[in-house]
Amino acid sequence: MSRPKIEFWYEFASSYSYLSVMRIDALAEKAGVEVIWRPFLLGPVFLAMGWNDSPFNIYPPKGRYMWRDLARLADKYDLPFRMPSRFPRNGMLAARVALLGVEPGWVAAFSRAVMLANFAEDREIGEPVVIAEILAGLGLPAQELLAAAVSEKNKLALRRQTERASELGLFGAPSFRVGEELFWGNDRLEDALAWALR
Amino acid sequence: MSRPKIEFWYEFASSYSYLSVMRIDALAEKAGVEVIWRPFLLGPVFLAMGWNDSPFNIYPPKGRYMWRDLARLADKYDLPFRMPSRFPRNGMLAARVALLGVEPGWVAAFSRAVMLANFAEDREIGEPVVIAEILAGLGLPAQELLAAAVSEKNKLALRRQTERASELGLFGAPSFRVGEELFWGNDRLEDALAWALR
Numbered sequence: 001m002s003r004p005k006i007e008f009w010y011e012f013a014s015s016y017s018y019l020s021v022m023r024i025d026a027l028a029e030k031a032g033v034e035v036i037w038r039p040f041l042l043g044p045v046f047l048a049m050g051w052n053d054s055p056f057n058i059y060p061p062k063g064r065y066m067w068r069d070l071a072r073l074a075d076k077y078d079l080p081f082r083m084p085s086r087f088p089r090n091g092m093l094a095a096r097v098a099l100l101g102v103e104p105g106w107v108a109a110f111s112r113a114v115m116l117a118n119f120a121e122d123r124e125i126g127e128p129v130v131i132a133e134i135l136a137g138l139g140l141p142a143q144e145l146l147a148a149a150v151s152e153k154n155k156l157a158l159r160r161q162t163e164r165a166s167e168l169g170l171f172g173a174p175s176f177r178v179g180e181e182l183f184w185g186n187d188r189l190e191d192a193l194a195w196a197l198r
Numbered sequence: 199m200s201r202p203k204i205e206f207w208y209e210f211a212s213s214y215s216y217l218s219v220m221r222i223d224a225l226a227e228k229a230g231v232e233v234i235w236r237p238f239l240l241g242p243v244f245l246a247m248g249w250n251d252s253p254f255n256i257y258p259p260k261g262r263y264m265w266r267d268l269a270r271l272a273d274k275y276d277l278p279f280r281m282p283s284r285f286p287r288n289g290m291l292a293a294r295v296a297l298l299g300v301e302p303g304w305v306a307a308f309s310r311a312v313m314l315a316n317f318a319e320d321r322e323i324g325e326p327v328v329i330a331e332i333l334a335g336l337g338l339p340a341q342e343l344l345a346a347a348v349s350e351k352n353k354l355a356l357r358r359q360t361e362r363a364s365e366l367g368l369f370g371a372p373s374f375r376v377g378e379e380l381f382w383g384n385d386r387l388e389d390a391l392a393w394a395l396r
Contacts, residue, residue, distance in 0.1 A: 049257050059247050061369040065382055072389070171259040184263055187385040191270070 003034045004196040007177035009170055010111070011042040012091030012098075015056070015070050018119040019186040020174040021111050022079050031193045037107045039098040040162045041091065042173050048166060054088045070119075073186070080120035089118055090126035096149040096158050097131055109138055201232045202394040205375040207368055208309070209240040210289030210296075213254070213268050216317040217384040218372040219309050220277050229391045235305045237296040238360045239289065240371055246364060252286045268317075271384070278318035287316055288324035294347040294356050295329055307336055 008024055010017040028035045046055070056063035067083060074081035094114045101107035113134045117123040123130050128146055135142040148154060165175075169182060176183040176192035183192040206222055208215040226233045244253070254261035265281060272279035292312045299305035311332045315321040321328050326344055333340040346352060363373075367380055374381040374390035381390040 049259075059369065061247075061367050064367060065369065065380060068380070069382070069386075076389070169259050169262060171257065171263065182263060182266070184267070185385075187383075188267075191274070 003032055005034045005036055005178070006192055006196050007036045007038050009038045009040055009165055009173060009175040009177065011040060011173040012094040012111075012114050012118065012125060013054075013088035014042060014091075014173040015066060015087070015119065016186040017174045018115045019070070019073055019077060019079065020189050021115045023077060023186075024189060025108055027189065027193055031197060033193050033196045035108070037098070037102055037111065038161060038165075039095040039107075039111070039158075040165045040170075040173070041095060041158065044162055045166055045171060049171065057087070080116065082120055082122050084118060084122050086124070089124065092126070092158075093128060093131055093146075093149065094125050096154055097135070097145055099154060099158055099161070100145055100148055106138060106140060110134065110140075113138065201230055203232045203234055203376070204390055204394050205234045205236050207236045207238055207363055207371060207373040207375065209238060209371040210292040210309070210312050210316065210323060211252075211286035212240060212289075212371040213264060213285070213317065214384040215372045216313045217268070217271055217275060217277065218387050219313045221275060221384075221387060223306050225387065225391055229395060231391050231394045233306070235296070235300055235309065236359060236363075237293040237305070237309070237356075238363045238368075238371070239293060239356065242360055243364055243369060247369065255285070278314065280318055280320050282316060282320050284322070287322065290324070290356075291326060291329055291344075291347065292323050294352055295333070295343055297352060297356055297359070298343055298346055304336060304338060308332065308338075311336065 006028060008020070010021055024035055046052075051058055054063075056066045071081055071083075098107050098111055098114070101110050114125050114131070117130060117134060118125045125131065132142040132146060135145055168177065170184075172184055174184075174186055174189075176188060178192055178196045181192075181195055183189075183195070204222075204226060206218070208219055222233055244250075249256055252261075254264045269279055269281075296305050296309055296312070299308050312323050312329070315328060315332060316323045323329065330340040330344060333343055366375065368382075370382055372382075372384055372387070374386060376390055376394045379390075379393055381387075381393070
């Protein structure tokens with residue numbers, strides 16, 4: 001019998017996605033659930049709701065709260081956190097590279113490293129040089145992967161994945177999908193894993 | 199030494215406020231934390247963010263998700279739930295009455311009864327006759343309280359409480375406040391109580 005599965009939809013620019021990227025592997029392992037990593041872009045999803053920026057920037061009280069909440073949660077989960085000097089950062093290149101790592105299995109380690117760069121080290125994850133350093137740090141062929149990341153085929157693959165997110169009713173990140181059941185937000189990671197075991 | 203305190207800000211029209219209204223007393227009791235009930239109106243708070251309706255109505259994917267999420271959570275907490283045939287209902291009269299119950303101490307029982315009427319019994323909590331029935335069911339003088347609820351003094355008190363919510367940086371409900379620390383959403387009830395005990 002195959003293990004139960006959870007689809008993990010996340011965006012590298014998303015602050016709450018940071019928490020789930022760092023937490024999901026250990027929790028899923030413990031639960032005996034397989035994680036299917038689905039990097040995507042929130043930008044087009046937000047645009048469809050009429051937002052041309054993060055809602056945390058559009059609605060300042062929400063934004064002020066989010067940063068405080070994130071600091072508290074990082075503390076609770078024992079994760080490093082430093083307020084990024086720019087938000088949101090462009091997660092497109094990271095998402096394109098991450099997509100390449102799904103099949104060979106380095107997507108999780110790469111995603112954690114990018115998230116730490118953005119939310120703990122205040123680095124510009126939109127810059128190819130930063131992504132190249134992260135790839136090299138994982139022992140991966142940085143230049144080759146950066147080239148493959150921007151191939152037409154791979155760009156299209158990310159576009160399709162993002163369109164699929166909207167089709168599935170996703171409206172934010174992180175989101176989790178178990179069968180037809182959708183869970184939104186880092187707060188629902190445990191519930192989604194429990195659902196996978198039903 | 200006085201017990202630690204938590205301010206509980208909620209709105210009778212708010213679906214996630216329903217969950218917290220039903221849960222907070224038992225959890226706070228267990229934790230040894232005193233609950234200060236703060237009914238307020240989300241309408242003016244949302245208007246300040248440019249929303250003239252519930253964001254769950256303005257953004258349909260969020261709304262579809264919310265109802266499913268609410269049904270799952272009600273199940274998890276063992277609370278009754280029936281999808282209201284109207285949403286959001288006008289919570290102004292209920293909030294005005296609730297305010298009268300803070301001092302004499304019946305606000306919690308009244309708030310739970312109104313929330314059950316809205317989210318488990320699909321009743322029109324905006325109607326005085328429904329609120330009167332709820333008050334009578336609690337052994338309270340319904341007509342006297344309905345009259346006091348719409349006195350200028352009490353209307354002003356609710357307006358002030360709602361203005362205070364915005365001043366404190368609240369942008370949604372339920373919200374919890376412990377000292378200067380703000381927690382938003384039913385998901386944060388346990389964290390807020392833990393914070394009160396620090």
